[in-house]
Amino acid sequence: MKPLQEKLSQYTEPQKAKAAGVYPYFRAISSEQDTEVLMNGKKVLMFGSNSYMGLTNHPKVIEAAVEATKKYGTGLAGSPFLNGTLDIHKQLEARLAEFVGKEDAMIYSTGFGVNLGVVSTLTGREDYIILDEQDHASIIEGRRLSFSNYLKYKHNDMASLEAQLKKCKPDKVKLIVTDGVFSMEGDVANIPEIVRLAKQYNASVMVDEAHGLGVFGKGGRGTVNHFGLTDDVDLIMGTFSKSFASLGGFIATDKVITNFLRHHSRSYIFTASITPGATAAANAALDIMLSEPERQEHLWEITHYALENFRAMGCEIGHTSTPIIPLFIRDDYKTFHVTKDLLDEGVFVNPVVTPAVAPNDTLIRYSLMATHTKEQVTRSLEAIEKVFKRYDLLKK
Numbered sequence: 001m002k003p004l005q006e007k008l009s010q011y012t013e014p015q016k017a018k019a020a021g022v023y024p025y026f027r028a029i030s031s032e033q034d035t036e037v038l039m040n041g042k043k044v045l046m047f048g049s050n051s052y053m054g055l056t057n058h059p060k061v062i063e064a065a066v067e068a069t070k071k072y073g074t075g076l077a078g079s080p081f082l083n084g085t086l087d088i089h090k091q092l093e094a095r096l097a098e099f100v101g102k103e104d105a106m107i108y109s110t111g112f113g114v115n116l117g118v119v120s121t122l123t124g125r126e127d128y129i130i131l132d133e134q135d136h137a138s139i140i141e142g143r144r145l146s147f148s149n150y151l152k153y154k155h156n157d158m159a160s161l162e163a164q165l166k167k168c169k170p171d172k173v174k175l176i177v178t179d180g181v182f183s184m185e186g187d188v189a190n191i192p193e194i195v196r197l198a199k200q201y202n203a204s205v206m207v208d209e210a211h212g213l214g215v216f217g218k219g220g221r222g223t224v225n226h227f228g229l230t231d232d233v234d235l236i237m238g239t240f241s242k243s244f245a246s247l248g249g250f251i252a253t254d255k256v257i258t259n260f261l262r263h264h265s266r267s268y269i270f271t272a273s274i275t276p277g278a279t280a281a282a283n284a285a286l287d288i289m290l291s292e293p294e295r296q297e298h299l300w301e302i303t304h305y306a307l308e309n310f311r312a313m314g315c316e317i318g319h320t321s322t323p324i325i326p327l328f329i330r331d332d333y334k335t336f337h338v339t340k341d342l343l344d345e346g347v348f349v350n351p352v353v354t355p356a357v358a359p360n361d362t363l364i365r366y367s368l369m370a371t372h373t374k375e376q377v378t379r380s381l382e383a384i385e386k387v388f389k390r391y392d393l394l395k396k
Helices: 003-008 013-019 059-072 087-100 111-119 137-145 158-166 191-200 255-264 276-291 293-313 332-344 374-390
Strands: 036-039 042-046 104-108 128-132 149-153 174-179 204-208 235-239 249-253 324-328 350-352 363-367
Touching: 042 374, 059 276, 087 104, 087 235, 087 249, 087 276, 104 111, 104 255, 111 137, 111 204, 111 235, 111 249, 128 137, 128 158, 137 174, 149 158, 158 191, 174 191, 191 204, 249 255, 276 293, 293 324, 293 374, 332 350, 332 363, 332 374
Parallel strands: 128 149, 128 174, 174 204, 204 235
Antiparallel strands: 036 042, 104 249, 235 249, 324 363, 350 363
16 A cells, blocks of 8 residues: 555544444435435435525526526636636626625636635735634635735634734735634624724725625625625625525625736636536526515524524524524534434434534534425424434433
């Protein structure tokens, strides 16, 4: 065995979970991503999806993707920088900029690629990148590629953020990057206070709206819009793989910044463009989000219903106030067992274990879609209560 394989062969955690019959990843689904999915010939309630608007199987979204594929083909075979820019890319960029209230927008092939390419590019060696300790992995990876100074503040702790800002040289660029809605525990960033501190210390702010678009703000414009701070946040990032029912991502900001990014951001320049089908699907999803506000309203109705019932049940759900609801287990293998038992009860949820979270913060991630019915939520609550009682996870 070569040294590489010998080293990697020491990683045996997946094999242990498989041997115990509780391995919870790569579970094959044989149907569309809906509130119910088909797994091994059995219907299962889906509470593990990020499709907050429930649009991945909407006829208009599917039709738009099919028609664009017929017209433009399946792919671009090149990056936006060279041969990979279509007229529909430019049209969607203009719509996205208007949607979130910025001068310009750029479409990347993935949401991960947005954060990787933006965070790694904007600041120089003597500048500062300041992150919330629970920021998404893509933000962290973007920071790792940067040559800038790195500072981290405690999660949503504004005193900690200010302490980090005080360490920065006043004349250097300071970029604060935060999730709008934190993807694992569902809590919302204190954007008003982040903006206040940014003004005080002459810093710039970037907000990742991956889990905020469609959910918060007028017409689903996100947490920045929700707080009325669009003009005070310098960069707004979004993905297409959640509320936009597609694949890809974007950054919206002013034209000075996009001009620089278009010519320096490596995950933009050196990655093939988002496909025509994905572009058209995202555009159609935006149409539906704007024309059907009842989707967002219903999402919040069932979110409040689920939150109230989880609290009454005695589940530990942390500080969430969103359709992302963490059900804390605080033990890796117990989390795996609970995930398997819930699937046996007909409920698909996602386990979040180390190293994604600290060992004592492991949880089940339960997430809602605008297309879930109250009856489906009730069925899932009953199954969760049954399984959680089995493992003594409900507060007395």
